[in-house]
Amino acid sequence: MNVLVLILLLLGAGVVAWFSERVSTKLPNWIALITFVATTLWVLVIWFNGPDAAGLYASLRHEWIPRFGIELHLRVDALSLMLIGLTTFLGIIAVVSSWTETKTRHGFFQFNILWVMAGVVGVFSAFDLFLFFFFWEVMLIPMYFLIAIWGHEDKEYASMKFFLFTQISGLLMLVAIVALVWINYNISGTLTFDYFELKNANLDSATARLLMLGFFIAFITKLPSVPVHTWLPDAHTQAPTAGSVILAGILLKTGAYGIIRFVVPMFNEASQEFWIWGMSLGVVSILYGGYLAYSQTDFKRLVAYSSIAHMGFILVGVYSFSKLGTQGAIITMIAHGFSTAALFMMAGALQERLHTREMSKMGGLWVRAPRMGAVTMFFVVASVGMPGLGNFIGEFLVLIGAFQKSVVLTVFAAIGIVVAAVYGLSLMQRSFQGVPNPDVPKMHDFAFREMSVMVLLMIALVWVGIYPQSLLQMTAPLLPGLLD
Amino acid sequence: MKLATMFQAGLPYLVLTGGLLVVMIGVAIKRTHAVAAVLTIVTLIATTLSHIVAYSALGDGAVQIDSMFKIDGVAYLFNILFLLAALVVAFLGSEFLNRRIRFKEEFYLLLLCATLGSLVLPAAVHFASLILGLEIVGISLYAMIAYPEKARPPLEAGLKYLVLSGVGSTALLFGMAMIYAGSGSMEFANSLPSDGSIEGQYFYLIGNAFFWSGIAFKLSLVPFHIWTPDVYHGAPSTVTAFLATVSKGAVFAVVLRYAIEGNVLDSGNVQFALSVIACVSMVIGNLLALLQTNLKRLLAYSSIAHMGYLLIALLIVESNSALGYETLILYLVGYFLMTLAAFGVVSVLSMNQEQELDSIDSVCGLLWRQPIAGAVLIVSAISLAGIPLTIGFFAKYYLFYAGIDGGMWTLIGALVVGSAIGIYYYLRIVFTAIKRPAEDAEAMTGLPWTGLGILAFLGLCMLVFGIYPTNLINLIQNVVQASGF
Numbered sequence: 006m007n008v009l010v011l012i013l014l015l016l017g018a019g020v021v022a023w024f025s026e027r028v029s030t031k032l033p034n035w036i037a038l039i040t041f042v043a044t045t046l047w048v049l050v051i052w053f054n055g056p057d058a059a060g061l062y063a064s065l066r067h068e069w070i071p072r073f074g075i076e077l078h079l080r081v082d083a084l085s086l087m088l089i090g091l092t093t094f095l096g097i098i099a100v101v102s103s104w105t106e107t108k109t110r111h112g113f114f115q116f117n118i119l120w121v122m123a124g125v126v127g128v129f130s131a132f133d134l135f136l137f138f139f140f141w142e143v144m145l146i147p148m149y150f151l152i153a154i155w156g157h158e159d160k161e162y163a164s165m166k167f168f169l170f171t172q173i174s175g176l177l178m179l180v181a182i183v184a185l186v187w188i189n190y191n192i193s194g195t196l197t198f199d200y201f202e203l204k205n206a207n208l209d210s211a212t213a214r215l216l217m218l219g220f221f222i223a224f225i226t227k228l229p230s231v232p233v234h235t236w237l238p239d240a241h242t243q244a245p246t247a248g249s250v251i252l253a254g255i256l257l258k259t260g261a262y263g264i265i266r267f268v269v270p271m272f273n274e275a276s277q278e279f280w281i282w283g284m285s286l287g288v289v290s291i292l293y294g295g296y297l298a299y300s301q302t303d304f305k306r307l308v309a310y311s312s313i314a315h316m317g318f319i320l321v322g323v324y325s326f327s328k329l330g331t332q333g334a335i336i337t338m339i340a341h342g343f344s345t346a347a348l349f350m351m352a353g354a355l356q357e358r359l360h361t362r363e364m365s366k367m368g369g370l371w372v373r374a375p376r377m378g379a380v381t382m383f384f385v386v387a388s389v390g391m392p393g394l395g396n397f398i399g400e401f402l403v404l405i406g407a408f409q410k411s412v413v414l415t416v417f418a419a420i421g422i423v424v425a426a427v428y429g430l431s432l433m434q435r436s437f438q439g440v441p442n443p444d445v446p447k448m449h450d451f452a453f454r455e456m457s458v459m460v461l462l463m464i465a466l467v468w469v470g471i472y473p474q475s476l477l478q479m480t481a482p483l484l485p486g487l488l489d
Numbered sequence: 490m491k492l493a494t495m496f497q498a499g500l501p502y503l504v505l506t507g508g509l510l511v512v513m514i515g516v517a518i519k520r521t522h523a524v525a526a527v528l529t530i531v532t533l534i535a536t537t538l539s540h541i542v543a544y545s546a547l548g549d550g551a552v553q554i555d556s557m558f559k560i561d562g563v564a565y566l567f568n569i570l571f572l573l574a575a576l577v578v579a580f581l582g583s584e585f586l587n588r589r590i591r592f593k594e595e596f597y598l599l600l601l602c603a604t605l606g607s608l609v610l611p612a613a614v615h616f617a618s619l620i621l622g623l624e625i626v627g628i629s630l631y632a633m634i635a636y637p638e639k640a641r642p643p644l645e646a647g648l649k650y651l652v653l654s655g656v657g658s659t660a661l662l663f664g665m666a667m668i669y670a671g672s673g674s675m676e677f678a679n680s681l682p683s684d685g686s687i688e689g690q691y692f693y694l695i696g697n698a699f700f701w702s703g704i705a706f707k708l709s710l711v712p713f714h715i716w717t718p719d720v721y722h723g724a725p726s727t728v729t730a731f732l733a734t735v736s737k738g739a740v741f742a743v744v745l746r747y748a749i750e751g752n753v754l755d756s757g758n759v760q761f762a763l764s765v766i767a768c769v770s771m772v773i774g775n776l777l778a779l780l781q782t783n784l785k786r787l788l789a790y791s792s793i794a795h796m797g798y799l800l801i802a803l804l805i806v807e808s809n810s811a812l813g814y815e816t817l818i819l820y821l822v823g824y825f826l827m828t829l830a831a832f833g834v835v836s837v838l839s840m841n842q843e844q845e846l847d848s849i850d851s852v853c854g855l856l857w858r859q860p861i862a863g864a865v866l867i868v869s870a871i872s873l874a875g876i877p878l879t880i881g882f883f884a885k886y887y888l889f890y891a892g893i894d895g896g897m898w899t900l901i902g903a904l905v906v907g908s909a910i911g912i913y914y915y916l917r918i919v920f921t922a923i924k925r926p927a928e929d930a931e932a933m934t935g936l937p938w939t940g941l942g943i944l945a946f947l948g949l950c951m952l953v954f955g956i957y958p959t960n961l962i963n964l965i966q967n968v969v970q971a972s973g974f
Contacts, residue, residue, distance in 0.1 A: 068959075069957075069959065070958065070959050070962060071959070072959075072962045072963060072966055073890070138877075139877050139882075142877040142878075142882070143877055143878055145876070146871065146876065146878075153919075153920055153923060161920055165913065165917075165920070168912065169913060169916075172876070172909070172912050173912075176905045176908055177905065179889060180889060180893075180905065183886070183889045184893050187890070187893045187894060
């Protein structure tokens with residue numbers, strides 16, 4: 006597979022979807038859906054075909070701006086392939102979940118969804134730092150449009166905050182990238198943005214520490230981790246359902262991917278010294294995110310805060326510098342993508358039916374919509390960390406990995422799982438269980454369209470939970486390259 | 490140097506002057522708007538094309554004409570950029586003038602004159618040619634700004650520009666005199682004090698202080714920026730577009746030449762003063778832009794910040810003059826495209842109106858009411874903010890690269906802070922343009938197709954260079970190298 010074709014396909018489908026609006030308002034949805042199904046199948050085929058001798062599923066290298074040694078260098082290894090697969094798969098979920106939600110400008114809506122995904126695929130496969138940064142920024146603008154045009158009541162504030170946070174931290178990363186390239190140029194005499202060349206740059210430790218921070222801040226803002234998390238609840242709450250699904254399911258993973266792919270391998274020594282900060286930030290995110298999640302009354306906001314807590318596990322896993330911890334972090338990325346996408350879709354479905362996200366106006370919904378209740382139950386226990394489902398495997402591996410590094414921090418991180426159970430079950434109780442709220446209008450239950458994607462997500466989570474070996478085996482050969 | 494070579498190298502100037510005379514005589518014989526417009530456009534295109542013929546005269550280096558001009562590839566590159574910008578202004582201006590009843594043709598004379606002045610500057614290597622070029626541009630602009638003679642704001646803006654620009658020129662001239670007193674030469678290359686050292690040379694230092702104050706007036710750098718928003722706001726958008734691009738770019742071209750030939754930046758004081766001016770321009774320009782509700786004033790303040798960014802290109806020439814030129818030219822290409830597009834949108838939208846539609850509210854929902862103008866406005870705002878897929882990103886990347894190459898970490902810090910503030914108000918433009926239009930808002934129809942076509946072209950250029958700038962970067966690099974930097 007040529008991954009560039011995949012990106013161009015998504016971009017092209019976006020343009021086609023935009024113009025197809027003139028033919029029929031439903032046509033853009035179909036075009037986007039077909040594109041995502043086709044690309045998911047494509048990724049699956051690649052997956053089953055297996056990697057070549059170098060462990061790559063696809064690669065492409067071409068000159069782009071020779072003046073600065075910038076190349077169009079795309080590579081898909083096991084980690085990239087998994088995340089690209091997650092991206093295209095969640096694309097299906099995003100399109101289906103917003104099938105009836107958008108009332109205006111259907112074409113432009115699907116255009117933005119397809120373009121965000123194209124940017125994300127680029128981020129997951131770029132091995133030239135300039136190209137990486139390019140895609141990193143490219144995915145922002147369509148996401149901004151999604152929130153700013155189709156968002157809810159407070160969209161202007163939320164979209165602006167989202168953009169400012171990511172853009173400012175991105176500028177820091179750009180400075181770090183250019184400085185790294187320039188220092189490497191002075192040492193080695195070649196001007197290059199190539200990942201592997203820069204990975205072997207001989208930096209003195211003080212410089213490496215500073216540059217590492219530039220990348221680190223950009224990535225934890227996207228992840229997000231405390232203290233730069235405040236954009237996330239606002240952006241999520243205001244975003245349309247598809248926007249939330251993409252944001253939580255995939256965009257947050259780009260931050261985690263950045264840490265795993267760039268911060269740790271490229272600035273290995275600096276990161277090793279930094280472990281206590283990384284892990285502590287992770288633990289604080291787990292506990293603080295959980296605490297805030299519990300105190301929310303807005304369904305969507307609660308799920309948003311729970312994302313912060315789950316992303317904390319990724320930091321803990323990565324900064325444990327153990328194979329198990331890193332693998333756990335990767336599994337958490339995948340599993341959290343599935344479970345949160347489902348929960349945000351549920352929040353969107355509830356809002357579409359009840360016109361509110363306030364849990365105080367819900368209650369006893371199970372009676373009215375048993376299928377929705379059961380589905381929510383499944384994904385809540387999944388995100389709480391029920392054994393047999395994907396999230397459990399990820400968080401469990403993270404904790405084992407972290408235990409070898411620091412017992413104290415691991416204990417605190419493990420408390421986070423208890424907190425997760427508290428807010429998860431309280432979400433369930435306040436919305437679906439208890440005495441039925443008499444003010445709730447009649448609502449229709451999930452129909453075939455929504456059930457079918459939910460079942461897909463359930464299958465995915467059960468697969469990760471029961472047979473994680475399939476993923477662990479794939480990433481195992483990468484670990485030496487990622488850890489030292 | 491052979492006379493024939495000099496004439497060949499100077500061909501663009503001759504063609505432009507010839508065209509200018511033809512237009513003038515044509516207007517004197519019979520006033521016809523269409524003829525004047527066509528003649529102007531033909532002149533501008535012919536001048537642009539004449540660079541191809543002239544380029545072969547340069548050989549490997551530069552052609553020196555007397556001690557006044559040094560014509561090299563870099564100067565040609567600037568010339569072409571200014572000519573293309575003038576061409577855009579001429580097209581937009583012809584639409585703007587079509588709506589007027591009388592005195593249409595003089596506009597073209599002034600435009601050609603101003604362009605001629607701006608072509609003089611990139612080649613100037615002598616204080617006399619510097620002031621010559623600067624004043625040709627300035628005097629033509631006074632009249633262009635005040636052009637719609639009956640309305641009050643343009644007259645006020647014209648007067649303001651006349652007085653303040655006059656003060657700037659005075660400071661500049663006085664500075665030149667002081668520098669001359671120290672060195673005994675008006676040539677850039679010999680402008681260092683005659684005994685070679687800068688230490689304790691007060692004539693030189695005070696001279697440079699006045700010189701750069703005058704330049705800062707012309708470039709509207711903080712703290713000499715006060716006139717900018719009023720003049721940008723008062724002038725017709727078409728003229729503002731010219732004022733904000735060509736007149737600024739030409740001044741930058743000449744001071745870069747002065748900094749390189751005259752080794753001004755060897756003086757730590759000058760370097761420090763310029764760094765401070767750059768930092769405060771970036772930060773204050775952006776901060777003041779936050780408060781604006783008028784699109785033209787907002788863009789005026791943002792241009793102050795952009796001029797501050799560009800000082801990085803000037804400051805780098807001390808250690809790496811080739812990179813300084815590359816950065817300056819690439820940034821100017823980007824800045825010209827996005828500024829022309831932004832003011833162009835205001836100008837095109839206002840074609841059918843009594844008063845210019847220049848408040849931010851007037852572009853509310855523009856993307857849906859007038860898709861082409863809306864899309865171009867959004868692209869130009871995103872480009873001004875320096876976000877990828879647009880040329881603005883590569884322009885900003887060059888600044889970062891140059892800044893890091895020169896180890897100017899304070900300036901990089903100010904650049905990050907300034908860009909961060911900038912994103913907020915540029916995004917506000919984007920957000921307003923994509924908003925759902927108000928119920929009573931009418932769709933904008935009947936806008937001139939030439940205007941929309943020009944806008945679409947500018948938008949496309951921003952995107953194309955934003956995705957594949959390779960050829961542009963290579964061209965600039967080759968020309969800069971061939972010019973011996």
